[in-house]
Amino acid sequence: MTQGAHILVVDDEVNIRGALVTLLEKKGHRVRGAGTGEEALEELEAAPADLVMTDLKMPGIGGMEFLRRLKAKWPETEVVVMTAYGSIDTAVEAMRCGAYDYLTKPIDRERFPIVVEKALDRHALATENKQLKSRLDTRTRFDQMVGDSEPMRRVYNMVEMVAESDVTVLLTGESGTGKELVARAIHHRSARANGPFITLNCGALPENLFESELFGYDKGAFTGAMATKLGRFELAHEGTLLLDEVGELSLKSQVDFLRVLETKEFRRLGGTKVIKVDTRIIAATNRNLEAAVKQGDFREDLYYRLNVVPIHLPPLRERAEDIPLLVNRFLIAFSTQYRREPKEVSRDAMRLLRLYAWPGNIRQLRNLMERLVVTVKDAMIQPEHLPEEIQASKEDARTMLVTLGTPLEQIERDVIQRTLAEVTNHREKAAKLLGISLRALQYKIKEYGIRA
Incomplete structure (x- = not known):
């Protein structure tokens, strides 16, 4: 039997409820009890269950109404109904409403663990399939x-x-x-x-x-x-x-x-x-x-x-080379979500995005891309579409702040990347600006693994 499952036993008869709770706890399950359908719904609100075992004849909302409300809110929870021998038709109706199986009272001690095991196995399989799908969807x-x-x-x-x-x-x-x-x-x-x-x-x-x-x-x-x-x-x-x-x-x-x-x-x-x-x-x-x-x-x-x-986790300003990848991801996602035509970012606009300090980091960039997808009618996002504070970052386009203690190799790598971005990856222009030969620049690009 699957062990460690969360089970809720619902029965207005205290002795029956207590006996079933004890029996299931001995099997290694985490079991709670409830005396009415209303009380059971409160228990489920506090913590969902893998399996609910419920009597059908109870005061208050009754077993069938409880089953309908349960399945409407927690469809993945398996339900086994318990009913008197002469109420089999009601049990069959309950199965049509989503119950997995039924047990007649008095409870058959041999059939009881078999039904519980099968219900929990079904729940475990459904949960496993759901989780597998989730993992495949997101790789x-x-x-x-x-x-x-x-x-x-x-x-x-x-x-x-x-x-x-x-x-x-x-x-x-x-x-x-x-x-x-x-x-x-x-x-x-x-x-x-x-x-x-x-x-x-x-x-x-x-x-x-x-x-x-x-x-x-x-x-x-x-x-x-x-x-x-x-x-x-x-x-x-x-x-x-x-x-x-x-x-x-x-x-x-x-x-x-x-x-x-x-x-x-x-x-x-x-x-x-x-x-x-x-x-x-x-x-x-x-x-x-x-x-x-x-x-x-x-x-x-x-x-x-x-x-x-x-x-x-590095701030976005320290990984500016990732901004085009993030922008592309967000534009595709939001264009799909809002059913808009795909958008692109012009070179000048992308340059400003890479120069901006992004105090809100990825969350701020994501929110901006969502806004641009919804508010910009053109297929190409231009500098004038960007907020004023990002447009103002062009004033610092040829300035680079270096924190005291930054390794020289990191500074050199950042300078090369910023220069390449400035000349839109034109290597001869970049080499001239840096005061080195094209061959030396190509060596540095390879050494630092810079994508250009």
Whole structure:
């Protein structure tokens, strides 16, 4: 039998419900119980189930109406209905409405595990097919990461190296550089690819909600806790949990998280049962955590726990050679989405896009391309179609800022790339501007792997 499945048992008879819950828990499943259809819907809202076993004759909305609402909202959940021997016709009707099978009461102890196993096998197969289709559609999501620059090649290499292990990864970089995309790439190339990928935006949560979101809560844990809710840690069991903006956690929340990170054990709020999870952690931040540690805003022990393998995402201004690739990808995607004729970017407009500093990084570029697809009627995007701040970047076209401490090889490579862009890849003009021979330039282009 498939083990570790999430099962919800719905029956208004307490003794029957309790017996079935106990029997299924002994098989290694995570089982919840509900006494009415309304209560069961609340449980499913808190956390979907792989299999629901429900009585058909219940007070309130009744079994058939509960089945219809369940299948309308969670069509992938398998349902086995339970009914009295004289109500077989109702059970058959339930199967027409989407139930997988039925059991007659009193429950046959020999048939019961067989029906459960078959229902879970069907759910597992459907889930596997859905995940396989998703992975084929995105080619494991790696193709969603666009760029052929040296900084991005380093990112790709790191993703390949860490994906197959369960090592904790810390993604750093400015807002909009694609940290969640990299986290998804790591997940989809790992052995956990068939498991869930769950995200938690730490920056969007007030301190008093962090525990309930991360660990969940049991029914009755506090006023308003009408049903048990699974936390993100539990939902990410056998998968990956991305903690985005982890640098925004309060010191108290950092202590709570560190404890679970070390033990992989926790209790839901209001609960007594210790829950152990098998979850991979990826953290992401746009803050300098090392500086935050020195300032006392971030715990040093948590920092070292998270910073096992750091992967830095470069800002777009440091990978300007990737901008044409990104522009092309976004223009094609949005032209398809909005059913517009494909657009191209003129050389002058592309030159301005490459010169602009992009404080919002890829997210800002993506939003601009979406706007241009919708608002520009011409097939060719010209400089005048671009926002004023990007048009103004032409004033700095022949200026290049160099950060103190940048390796000379990197500076030389960047100067050659910028010069080639300035003369639209005309090598003889570039060599003349750089004051070197054409042969020397060609050697440098090959040495640095510059595409020109």
